[in-house]
Every structure is written in C-alpha cells, then in structure tokens.
Amino acid sequence: QSVLTQPPSVSGAPGQRVTISCAGSSSNIGAGYDVHWYQQLPGTAPKLLIYDNNNRPSGVPDRFSGSKSGTSASLAISGLHTEDEADYYCQSYDSSLSGSIFGGGTKLTVL
C-alpha cells in the first residue's frame, strides 16, 4: 500500500478537463515537502511532468498544471488529448521514512 493515495483510474472525453488527487499526511505533503508528478506512457519510462508542486519542465504543455494544499495535491489536465492516455504518479518526500515516496498511480483513459 502506497504512502500517497491516488485514485486507481480517471477518465474523460477529448477536450475535457480531469483532475487526479494525491492524498498524503503530516509527515510528507503536510510537512511542506514538494510534490512532483510523472507521466508514464505504455512501454516507456516515467517522465517528469510537474516538479515542486506547480512547475512544468521545458516542453510540457501548459494544459498540465499542479497544485498543493494542506496534506494533498492535485494534477489537472485540461483539453484532453488521446495521447494523454497514460499512468500518472505523484511523488514527495516523507520525514518518517527519510526517503522518497510515490502514489500508487492513476490510469487515465481518454474516451
């Protein structure tokens, strides 16, 4: 069981907006540690999508955005494209574990 909790799946139609939640606790997100998001397309390695809560690496479209509040974080994807179908993972640092932690992953289906 992952320390960070994500919904197993979300879905949306092309052009719609979806959000993926990432619930943590007082020893990780709630302690002020940054949240990062990764996109894993089928058969490929995870790719950094959002870092330090709400920053996009160069080349990531502004359709992707991140936010953080309290002990949770969210990834929003607007204007869904079929190529956005992938697994999405959140990640942070946990002071109790003294190390990195990941969410269980969310599979996005674009209907």
Next chain:
Amino acid sequence: QLQLQESGPGLVKPSETLSLTCTVSGGSMNSNAYYWGWIRLPPGKGLEWIGTLFYTGGTHYNPSLRSRVTISVDTSKRQFSLKLSSVTAADTAVYYCARSTVTSYFDPWGQGTLVTVSS
C-alpha cells in the same frame, strides 16, 4: 543532454543477489546539486523508491528494503550500481535508475530493465 542506461541480468534465481548498473552519459556525476537513485515498478503495482546515493558515496535506502540493498558509485566509470540480496518473486519488477535533485524529484530516467526472479 544527460542520459542514463541500466544494464544487468534479466533473470535471477530466488535467494540470489540481483545486480544492476546504471551508466551516466552526457554529464558529470560530481555535482553537489544532484543525487542518483533506483526506483522499481513491480507488475500491476506502483512505483517504489529503492534508494538514493550522493556522488561521495553517502546513501539513503527505503526502510522496507534496507537490510537487503546496497547502492554504490564509481564516478571514474560514470556508473552507480544496485545490489539486492536474497531475492524472491516479489522482487520481479522493471528497475529504473534516475537522477534526483535535493527536493527529490527524479529527472531524467533510464529506459528501465525488467528483472524476473524465477528458478
């Protein structure tokens, strides 16, 4: 552009030691700004952080794996390595190496290598 590449056996017998190497190209490992890490993805499950290493050799391990894991570095070869002892079928996974920042995000990642534990 920094690139990472995992290498090692794709099949390991139960109770033996899994050994993988990550080769870094296109950049230096000797930086105070970065760490080097291993992450795995078991089939049907989520990503799991294994451990992280600083170029001077300091390490941090996932407590659930700490008793079985060793991560080491050879900066002269631009490589860092993972050893996981006493493996079982539960250690079957795609293993990734990646560079990590102080705030802990991983970027870039290697392409990953599948390691199957089976007799």
